[in-house]
Amino acid sequence: MDTNKYIREPAVRLFAGEFNASKLLKKYSDDEKAPSYLITPTGAVANRVLISGVLVERNEKEDSRGSKWYKLKINDNTGMFTVMIGTYQPDAIREIAEIKAPEFVVVIGKPSVFEGENGSLFTSLKAEDIIVCDPETRNVWTLDTAQQTLARIVMMDELRSGREVEGIDPRAKEAVDYYKGDLKKYNEFVKKAVGNLALHTA
Amino acid sequence: MWSYHMTTKAIKERSEMIVERFKEKNVTIDLKTLNEELSTLVETYGMDIREAENAIVSRIAREHDITMYTGSFDTSVAEIKALTSGAWATLEVRCVDVVKPPIQKMEYQGIFADATGAMQFTIWERKGKDAAPIPPIVKDAWYRVEKCVIDTYNGVDYIKVHSGTIITEIEDRGDLTPIFTPIDALKNPGIVSIRGKVVRIFETKSDKVKCSGIIADETGSISFVAWASSTPDITIEDGETYEFRYCTVAPNNSTKYPGNSLTLSNHVVPIELDMEVVSTAGTETLQGNLVQIRRGSGLIKRCPVDGCNRTVDRRNFCAAHGVQPKFTYDMRIKGVIDDGYAAYSANIPCKVTEAITGVTIADAIEIAESSPLGFEDVFDMVKKNVCGRYFTFEVVKYQDAVYVAKAQPLTFEQIKELAGIPIIPYGQQGLEVE
Numbered sequence: 001m002d003t004n005k006y007i008r009e010p011a012v013r014l015f016a017g018e019f020n021a022s023k024l025l026k027k028y029s030d031d032e033k034a035p036s037y038l039i040t041p042t043g044a045v046a047n048r049v050l051i052s053g054v055l056v057e058r059n060e061k062e063d064s065r066g067s068k069w070y071k072l073k074i075n076d077n078t079g080m081f082t083v084m085i086g087t088y089q090p091d092a093i094r095e096i097a098e099i100k101a102p103e104f105v106v107v108i109g110k111p112s113v114f115e116g117e118n119g120s121l122f123t124s125l126k127a128e129d130i131i132v133c134d135p136e137t138r139n140v141w142t143l144d145t146a147q148q149t150l151a152r153i154v155m156m157d158e159l160r161s162g163r164e165v166e167g168i169d170p171r172a173k174e175a176v177d178y179y180k181g182d183l184k185k186y187n188e189f190v191k192k193a194v195g196n197l198a199l200h201t202a
Numbered sequence: 203m204w205s206y207h208m209t210t211k212a213i214k215e216r217s218e219m220i221v222e223r224f225k226e227k228n229v230t231i232d233l234k235t236l237n238e239e240l241s242t243l244v245e246t247y248g249m250d251i252r253e254a255e256n257a258i259v260s261r262i263a264r265e266h267d268i269t270m271y272t273g274s275f276d277t278s279v280a281e282i283k284a285l286t287s288g289a290w291a292t293l294e295v296r297c298v299d300v301v302k303p304p305i306q307k308m309e310y311q312g313i314f315a316d317a318t319g320a321m322q323f324t325i326w327e328r329k330g331k332d333a334a335p336i337p338p339i340v341k342d343a344w345y346r347v348e349k350c351v352i353d354t355y356n357g358v359d360y361i362k363v364h365s366g367t368i369i370t371e372i373e374d375r376g377d378l379t380p381i382f383t384p385i386d387a388l389k390n391p392g393i394v395s396i397r398g399k400v401v402r403i404f405e406t407k408s409d410k411v412k413c414s415g416i417i418a419d420e421t422g423s424i425s426f427v428a429w430a431s432s433t434p435d436i437t438i439e440d441g442e443t444y445e446f447r448y449c450t451v452a453p454n455n456s457t458k459y460p461g462n463s464l465t466l467s468n469h470v471v472p473i474e475l476d477m478e479v480v481s482t483a484g485t486e487t488l489q490g491n492l493v494q495i496r497r498g499s500g501l502i503k504r505c506p507v508d509g510c511n512r513t514v515d516r517r518n519f520c521a522a523h524g525v526q527p528k529f530t531y532d533m534r535i536k537g538v539i540d541d542g543y544a545a546y547s548a549n550i551p552c553k554v555t556e557a558i559t560g561v562t563i564a565d566a567i568e569i570a571e572s573s574p575l576g577f578e579d580v581f582d583m584v585k586k587n588v589c590g591r592y593f594t595f596e597v598v599k600y601q602d603a604v605y606v607a608k609a610q611p612l613t614f615e616q617i618k619e620l621a622g623i624p625i626i627p628y629g630q631q632g633l634e635v636e
Binding site: 008009010011012013050052106107108128129131133137140143146148150190191192194195196197198199 | 491493494538540541542543544545547585586589590591592612613614617618621623624625626627628
């Protein structure tokens with residue numbers, strides 16, 4: 001890769017159900033500042049994620065030095081995203097100061113995976129921006145995410161069957177060995193999210 | 203091109219030229235004998251005139267123990283279109299542009315054109331005492347250029363006028379109509395003429411650049427630059443359509459926008475073309491989310507110096523022109539459009555920014571001038587109104603950057619149709635927050 005050229009990482013569309021099932025966070029360089037990528041069960045390679053849903057919890061906290069940070073819960077009808085905002089997210093921390101739950105929001109952020117005390121892995125999102133939106137934007141996001149998730153399920157099905165898929169990020173193949181569960185689960189998330197639209201859009 | 207059926211007159215001219223060439227070497231040749239010999243070879247034996255000439259010249263040169271150039275030098279007039287690097291040629295051309303040479307060792311630099319095309323020329327400083335003097339090279343005059351060489355610089359072929367090249371002014375043959383090329387056909391480096399609309403003017407970051415931006419036509423778009431040194435008087439307006447004659451297409455060195463770009467000549471002629479057709483020309487549709495609004499979006503101030511257009515800072519300081527209390531206001535969004543597969547740096551001009559944010563530039567100026575934090579307030583408004591939202595953008599793509607010509611919110615109804623995913627209830631789940 002041309003190191004002189006900065007290429008911004010696209011924001012992958014992920015439902016909370018799949019996001020929370022994603023536990024493989026990888027770096028492809030020894031450099032401390034090298035970007036991390038969340039490899040998801042359907043083979044998304046995400047350095048950045050775009051989510052939308054309802055902000056249902058907004059917990060304001062303080063660290064040992066008295067700096068504020070926030071732990072948010074955002075629901076998209078397939079599960080609950082955990083979103084963190086600290087002083088290293090200067091735009092988002094300004095934005096969340098003015099937002100109260102419940103509210104429709106869009107969040108653009110970077111995924112991270114922590115290991116809990118009992119060794120279990122826990123995936124969350126560090127928000128770069130959190131913006132209040134209308135239900136329309138959430139609905140558009142839901143269909144956009146449904147489309148992209150379905151496309152990945154098809155791709156992963158091919159990869160799991162040992163077939164090559166043209167034009168994909170080769171890192172997606174790492175999901176084949178790491179995740180063994182039935183892909184139907186992710187199809188169910190799509191059905192759930194889209195099914196909810198049937199109830200809330202006329 | 204010469205044929206076997208040479209006229210007697212042409213053969214006589216060639217003979218005279220050969221006599222002249224030997225005269226330069228202090229060798230006297232009898233014109234009548236030479237003329238007879240040449241016409242026999244050409245007319246009786248059907249030899250190509252150049253072959254015949256070379257045969258005679260090399261024989262006489264051997265007889266007199268001198269060296270004469272007898273390569274495939276062609277004194278017939280060549281067409282610019284047919285020239286390739288390494289060729290020696292004689293041309294009859296119009297000088298369509300003369301610019302200040304970038305280095306002192308060059309006497310002139312500019313563009314020669316004939317009916318078939320155009321090519322850059324460089325006339326090097328004449329040093330040797332044998333160097334043929336050259337007439338003054340002026341724009342729009344016609345010249346015969348003998349024994350020039352086609353060379354390549356930075357991937358672009360050019361006419362190299364060296365000390366052996368003979369340039370003579372010839373009678374004015376009038377204006378030339380350039381051949382206009384569609385932008386998507388601009389694959390090879392060289393001199394081209396295009397008709398196009400300026401769809402973007404970049405902020406000038408260097409004094410060396412007079413103006414730069416993107417030109418689009420019905421087939422595509424390309425970046426352009428007009429250098430302050432060679433085109434100091436050029437005026438290019440955003441949204442206007444022009445004939446850009448005799449531009450140079452060359453690969454640019456930009457790592458941000460690799461690919462070919464155009465260097466404009468002084469031949470830029472505003473034209474009237476159906477604006478509706480051209481305004482969407484070169485654009486493509488991009489559906490995505492405006493995932494980031496960068497600093498520098500919202501209301502900005504620009505340097506009012508003609509052709510500068512840089513943004514000035516909070517103290518109204520322009521990096522090139524100092525403090526500018528009479529700045530002009532502008533509104534824009536510098537953001538990122540993301541479709542989930544790629545992220546594009548987006549430049550959204552005032553009109554489109556007003557349309558999607560619902561904030562007019564007049565509103566923004568009022569906010570900015572009535573509050574010390576007015577600019578921040580405008581930025582926040584813009585961001586809250588459009589960040590994280592989906593739009594259908596009409597863009598001019600430019601590697602990973604796009605210029606937004608139009609934008610409309612992407613509605614649920616539209617994406618429903620596009621996605622083709624059946625929307626049917628799944629169990630009884632509602633919002634868990636309810």
